Amino acid sequence: MRLHIAGVALAIGLTFSAGSQAGGISGSNIGNTCAGCHGVNGASAGTTMPVIGGLSKSYIETTMKKYRDGTRGATVMGRIAKGYNDAQIAAMSEFFAKQQWVSSSEKADANLAKLGSAIHAKRCDVCHEKDGSVVVEGDAPPRLAGQWTGYLQMYLNDVNNPGWASNHPKKQIFATTTKEDIDALLQFYASKK
Amino acid sequence: MSNSNRRNFLKTMGGASVAAAMGLGATRASAAVKAKVVVVGGGYGGAIAARYLKMAEPGLDVVLIEKNKQYVSCPLSNTVLAGFGKLEDLTFGYDGLSRHGITVVYDTVESIDPQARKVKISGGKTFDYDRAIVAPGVDFKWGAVKGYDEATSLTIPHAWKAGPQTTLLTNQLKSMKDGGVVVITVPDNPFRCPPGPYERAALIAHYLKQHKPRSKIIILDAKDKFSKQGLFMQGWKQHYGDMIEWVAAAKGGEIDAIDAATRTAISVVGTKHQADVLNVIPPQHAGHIAHTTGLVSPKGWCPNNPVTFESTMHKNIYVIGDASVGGAMPKSGYGANTQGKVAAAAIVASLRGVEPDESAYLNTCYSLITPDHGISIVGIYQVKEGQLIEVPGSGGVSPMDASPAYRKVEAAHADSWFRNITTEMFG
Numbered sequence: 001m002r003l004h005i006a007g008v009a010l011a012i013g014l015t016f017s018a019g020s021q022a023g024g025i026s027g028s029n030i031g032n033t034c035a036g037c038h039g040v041n042g043a044s045a046g047t048t049m050p051v052i053g054g055l056s057k058s059y060i061e062t063t064m065k066k067y068r069d070g071t072r073g074a075t076v077m078g079r080i081a082k083g084y085n086d087a088q089i090a091a092m093s094e095f096f097a098k099q100q101w102v103s104s105s106e107k108a109d110a111n112l113a114k115l116g117s118a119i120h121a122k123r124c125d126v127c128h129e130k131d132g133s134v135v136v137e138g139d140a141p142p143r144l145a146g147q148w149t150g151y152l153q154m155y156l157n158d159v160n161n162p163g164w165a166s167n168h169p170k171k172q173i174f175a176t177t178t179k180e181d182i183d184a185l186l187q188f189y190a191s192k193k
Numbered sequence: 194m195s196n197s198n199r200r201n202f203l204k205t206m207g208g209a210s211v212a213a214a215m216g217l218g219a220t221r222a223s224a225a226v227k228a229k230v231v232v233v234g235g236g237y238g239g240a241i242a243a244r245y246l247k248m249a250e251p252g253l254d255v256v257l258i259e260k261n262k263q264y265v266s267c268p269l270s271n272t273v274l275a276g277f278g279k280l281e282d283l284t285f286g287y288d289g290l291s292r293h294g295i296t297v298v299y300d301t302v303e304s305i306d307p308q309a310r311k312v313k314i315s316g317g318k319t320f321d322y323d324r325a326i327v328a329p330g331v332d333f334k335w336g337a338v339k340g341y342d343e344a345t346s347l348t349i350p351h352a353w354k355a356g357p358q359t360t361l362l363t364n365q366l367k368s369m370k371d372g373g374v375v376v377i378t379v380p381d382n383p384f385r386c387p388p389g390p391y392e393r394a395a396l397i398a399h400y401l402k403q404h405k406p407r408s409k410i411i412i413l414d415a416k417d418k419f420s421k422q423g424l425f426m427q428g429w430k431q432h433y434g435d436m437i438e439w440v441a442a443a444k445g446g447e448i449d450a451i452d453a454a455t456r457t458a459i460s461v462v463g464t465k466h467q468a469d470v471l472n473v474i475p476p477q478h479a480g481h482i483a484h485t486t487g488l489v490s491p492k493g494w495c496p497n498n499p500v501t502f503e504s505t506m507h508k509n510i511y512v513i514g515d516a517s518v519g520g521a522m523p524k525s526g527y528g529a530n531t532q533g534k535v536a537a538a539a540i541v542a543s544l545r546g547v548e549p550d551e552s553a554y555l556n557t558c559y560s561l562i563t564p565d566h567g568i569s570i571v572g573i574y575q576v577k578e579g580q581l582i583e584v585p586g587s588g589g590v591s592p593m594d595a596s597p598a599y600r601k602v603e604a605a606h607a608d609s610w611f612r613n614i615t616t617e618m619f620g
Contacts, residue, residue: 026550029538032245033553036530036614037606045616046609048602075591075603076557076571083573083587088553150609154602 027095030088034096043102047150054101059142060093072167073158103146108191116188119181123173131192145192152189156182228253228544231312231322233302233482235259235287237268238514238529239328240618243295245537250544256296256320258312259287264619267386268526269611270355274363275396276403277564283355285619305486307507324540327488327495327504328514328529329480330354331385334493337476338378339450349453349471352393353385365470366397371405373469376458378448379414380476383494385515385524387420388570390474391439392560395425398433399563411466412439413458415447420523421560421568421590428562479516486510494518499581501539501549502532511536520581522574528556530614554581559607567603 031042034052039045042053052060066072067081068089084092117131124132124144132144144152156174168174228250232243235257243257264285272278287297300314305325312320333351335342341349352362366375375397379390394410401408418441419425429437440446449461456471478484478493488495488506495512497504499520502511513536514529522528535552542549554574559567572588574581591603 024550026538028249029534029550030553032534032538033531033555035617036527036555037557037610039613040617040620044609044613045620046612048605048609049613075599075606076569079571079587079589080555080557080573083555083584084553088551092553150605154605 025087025091027091027098030084031092031095034092039102041099041102042096043099044104044148047104047106047148048154049148050151051102051104051147052096053099055096055142056140057093057097059140060096061089064089064093066167101143101146103193104148104190106149106190108187110191112184112187113191114188116184116186116191119185120188123177124185127170132189133192144189147189149186149190152186153182156185228323229321230255230324230326230540231320232257232326232328233305233312234328234330234480234514235261235264235290235297236328236330236514236529237526237614237618238330238533239326240264240287240290240533241530242326242328242511242513242533242537243290244293244618245534246540247293247295249537249541251294253541253544254296255294256298256322257287257290258298258300258302258314258320260299260301262286262299265355265359266526266611266615267353267355267389268614269607270352270359271389271393271396272561272564273355273359274352274366274393275399275561275564277399280355280359285615287619289619302482305482305510307486307510310509322509323544324509324511326511326513326533326536326540327483327486327516328512328533329482329516331477331515331524332480333475334478335475337380338448338473340453341451341473341475345451345453346473349451349456349473351473351475353389353474353477362470362472366400369405369408369469372407373405373409374467375401375408375410375470375472376456376466376468377410377412377472377474378451378458379412379416379419379474381415381442381447383519383524384474384477387523387525388425388558388560390414391419391421391425392562393472394437394439395429395433395560395562398429398436401436402433408436408469410437411468412437413446413448413460413466414440415442417441417443421570423593424568424591425560425562427593428566428568432563432566477515479512483512483516488512488516490518492518499554499576499579500535500552501543502536503539511540520574521583522554522556522572522581523558525556525558526614527558530617531555557610559603559610561604561607562600563604565597565604566600567605567607568600569603569606 037049038052044051064081067077127141128144232239243255246255266283273280291297300316303313303315305312310322350358350362352358445460445462445464447461448458450459456468458466479489479495483489483495488504490496495516496518497512502513504510504512513532515524531554539549556572559569568591570590573584575584
């Protein structure tokens with residue numbers, strides 16, 4: 001019965017927006033414009049553009065707002081996020097959260113991935129649980145398993161060399177992380193699909 | 194509608210009207226399934242529109258009519274001139290669209306009858322439509338630069354549509370002597386890819402610096418300012434010193450004619466620039482079929498309703514991409530991509546008999562100054578009083594004086610951008 005009520009509300013929402021000039025806000029209309037860079041339904045095909053389809057709604061929403069107010073640095077995302085209001089950000093976040101996560105097509109270096117596995121277990125798994133493959137609502141950190149290495153590298157290189165991407169909430173973890181550690185971590189995440 | 198409004202609305206609606214509303218919605222959805230949409234042109238706008246129509250309504254009969262069996266991307270084609278890009282990596286077939294259930298027809302469109310809603314192709318076949326999308330891109334205004342017509346372009350390339358023209362210009366650069374002069378002529382706004390000529394100058398300089406370092410590039414411009422100007426000029430200077438000279442319209446940069454026999458560009462003030470390689474980017478207007486269908490205003494571009502991209506000249510025809518007026522949006526690949534999605538959503542809504550939901554309008558465009566030096570421009574747009582304008586306080590270009598690491602990330606983004614946007618079209 002509950003399901004039926006939800007269905008009715010949806011149908012009325014559609015009919016009602018039909019009468020208004022601007023129509024309603026649909027997640028697909030807002031979210032689809034991101035696909036030129038982030039791939040169809042957020043399944044990116046380019047290494048420096050992260051997969052965003054299947055991340056949690058709260059993570060996407062918070063991240064977009066951080067880009068918008070400048071608390072997370074970026075090359076283009078800050079300029080882009082400033083063009084969207086709260087309702088649009090909520091709609092796109094919900095849209096991408098509903099999509100299936102599609103891991104990158106990269107092949108991992110097995111030896112480096114093994115090294116990376118140990119580093120992940122020691123430093124990262126406490127937050128990015130289960131090999132970084134967990135996506136849950138709330139303030140959970142993002143999924144890393146199957147994320148593109150180009151994006152992760154850009155982000156992690158910047159943690160120790162602050163520029164535009166460094167806003168990791170546990171920055172101190174990276175104080176003793178070497179470039180080799182980062183390379184191994186990237187291969188570990190690429191090995192997990 | 195806010196949640197509380199929705200609750201109140203629910204409360205006041207009787208059971209019968211709720212059921213009626215649901216029934217109506219269902220009928221409209223099934224009506225949409227039977228509709229026919231014909232898309233003319235399979236570039237950055239048309240291919241995307243076809244795919245998103247099919248994604249939103251798998252039952253739609255979508256026909257894409259495209260002249261060429263292979264599509265060669267203009268974005269990134271300057272990398273071929275630079276020597277590090279390959280034309281085959283920019284070339285795509287339409288099998289992906291067929292796999293998504295779109296009927297791809299390889300032919301030119303002879304005529305569109307907006308009253309009878311029929312598209313006739315040169316092969317003679319006619320396609321009926323409920324809605325049509327016209328995405329023909331640009332055509333060149335042959336003769337607008339005196340002495341420059343289609344035949345001349347076979348020896349003096351424009352290379353503003355990628356493919357054989359790109360190869361022709363690349364080969365001319367390869368056979369040029371060290372110490373030669375490359376002249377690029379640039380038209381006034383609006384034209385396809387506003388930062389393109391300046392990226393081209395940079396990437397030709399990248400090639401010349403390695404192979405013919407005593408050479409020079411002169412840009413003769415019909416404008417006094419251009420896209421990403423500060424960033425380009427800073428990047429040119431940083432990597433190529435004085436190799437690139439830009440001549441603004443105010444300094445006599447606007448050209449009136451070319452003399453093909455001597456590869457000379459003649460400015461409106463009579464100055465002659467003799468080139469070893471002459472690249473004429475001609476003035477442009479909407480593609481041919483938009484003109485013959487009566488979709489074009491006297492200015493040469495197609496006016497439309499920016500909420501839907503439906504033509505204001507003919508109902509049920511939607512014009513997207515470079516051919517459209519586009520308001521504040523530039524004539525770019527990403528702009529066409531956005532417009533294709535807006536038109537697809539609007540068509541699906543109109544077939545269902547509802548108003549379209551709010552749309553987002555985005556442009557993201559990267560230019561390369563070297564393989565490791567990328568710059569970008571971003572625009573986010575909204576419809577206000579019937580016009581497409583930029584969302585105040587958003588968008589803009591990369592910062593001046595950024596670190597080499599920042600420029601390198603943007604160069605890498607350019608490559609990822611290309612992979613994503615072409616996978617979206619053809620994957």
